[in-house]
Amino acid sequence: MRNYLLLVLLSLFAMSCGDDIETNSPSIQGEVDDIFFRSNSSSATVNEDGSVTLIGESASEIVTLKISDYEVGTYNIQGNAANEATYEDYNGVLYLTGENGEGKIEVTRINNGTLSGEFYFNALKNGVGDTINFSKGSFFYVPVANPSTPTTPGTDVDCPEATEIRLNAKLAYDNVDTSNQEEVQAACNAYRTALNQEIEVCGDEIGDLQAILDSLGDCES
Incomplete structure (x- = not known):
């Protein structure tokens, strides 16, 4: 019985400390x-x-x-x-x-x-x-919903930079919390902006980027 009570007390102590432990x-x-x-x-x-x-x-x-x-x-x-x-x-x-x-x-x-x-x-x-x-x-x-935000208009961005911005925006969009519609919409809009910028800077001869852009729609749904 004494061992049982000790086990219960240790369990309660572990639970009380759990709030302060950083998790993933x-x-x-x-x-x-x-x-x-x-x-x-x-x-x-x-x-x-x-x-x-x-x-x-x-x-x-x-x-x-x-x-x-x-x-x-x-x-x-x-x-x-x-x-x-x-x-x-x-x-x-x-x-x-x-x-x-x-x-x-x-x-x-x-x-x-x-x-x-x-x-x-x-x-x-x-x-x-x-x-x-x-x-x-x-x-x-x-x-971060938009970890690499597209640069402001008038700022020079070369093709490799535009591609990196788009890839980071895609990563944020792929990992957004889908239960939070505001976060989803913000990440989607950032991704659309990055795609448009890459198309403008790098071109899109095959149409792959435009196809992704079309699949995103207006980010409202």
Whole structure:
């Protein structure tokens, strides 16, 4: 009987520690005022200005992180609009760093269209009220919907670069979370843009690229 009780206690201890162990599943996690948070779904998007937005959602909470560049490095949040964080609780109350919050986001690894790193932040209710503390934050293997965004109009891109952009966009599209329609549509549009760019820069004598483009449709379904 004593051995049985010991086994039960050890099992409970292992379960309690399991929340803090990084797995191979894409996730954003941490502690909100010492209460554990882990996302059920996570995604990242490279914005038109080159900044990156990461979003992690659980059944009732949302964490959003924004950094100024799609690069490995440390991004300070203190009053910097280019780097910011928000947390929406289960009641829909929004806490944001804004001008008065502070924190840090560190991207430690960019690999195969995914982002990994660590973060913490203090955010205020609606930017001015009560403060929450998000500590021990980490994100790992968060997929980027458009890891190699096509360059802006007027920027010279040669054929090998256009092909690489298209291949990276295809990789992101092939690995997108199909249960999240917004992520699917964003990845599809990025793939369409990359295909159009490669056709324009490299040509498409056989028509293979156009056939892929046609198969994508308008990315709405």
